Amino acid sequence: DTEVTQTPKHLVMGMTNKKSLKCEQHMGHRAMYWYKQKAKKPPELMFVYSYEKLSINESVPSRFSPECPNSSLLNLHLHALQPEDSALYLCASSQEARRFGTDTQYFGPGTRLTVL
Amino acid sequence: DAKTTQPPSMDCAEGRAANLPCNHSTISGNEYVYWYRQIHSQGPQYIIHGLKNNETNEMASLIITEDRKSSTLILPHATLRDTAVYYCIVRAGLTGANSKLTFGKGITLSVRP
Secondary structure, eight states, rough: OOEEEESSHHHHHEETTTTEEEEOOOOOOOOOEEEETTTTTEEEEEEEETTTTEEEESOOOTTTTEEEEETEEEEEEEESGGGOOOEEEEEEEEEESSTTOOOEEEEEEOOEEOOO | OOOBBBBSSSEOOOOOOEEEEEEEEEEETTEEEEEEETTTTTTOEEEESSSOOOOOOOSEEEOOOOOSSEEEEEEEOOOOGGEEEEEEEEEEEGGGGSSSOOOOOOOEEEEEO
16 A cells, blocks of 8 residues: 545635645655645655654745654644645655665645635 | 656557657666656656666556666556656655655656547
């Protein structure tokens, strides 16, 4: 099973709202990722967690706050977003294998976020 | 990571083989070639990856040239459900947290009835 689940599927929020995106995997993977995908563009990496610790932040604005409460869960907390933050937010996970080149990422279906 | 070059689009007839090319002329020795696809409004789906040998799985075959500067993804019997954007990605052979997956523009494959 290579399933990554994301909730909600769709989210509409105002610029003053606080909301959270949730991602879950039960494959025993120890690396988890957030990507952002604007319309007609490829996905862009935002954050990487390895063994529940943040290892990569791709200079993402602080209005996006990731959290990894345990090895199966990844959250993205949203606050004071702008309309240009509207996008598909994708979560992925990988084994974080210690062997060379075998760390394949598996993606969830994404959350379609609209900021009004 | 080395960059890849893919044509923007191609089409093929249903039931025929779809051969999707990718150039990665600056690939280095420890970099793998990965292929993902993304069906409209869904998350990217892993297809296959390889280092230097040809690879085959239940979804596709990956043919890598001997100099590793280009590769071809082959879908042996394309169906309408294979219509998607296909991303060819070159990626360093490191553990997940240190090896970024950088998506290019991809190639849009349209399978016609």
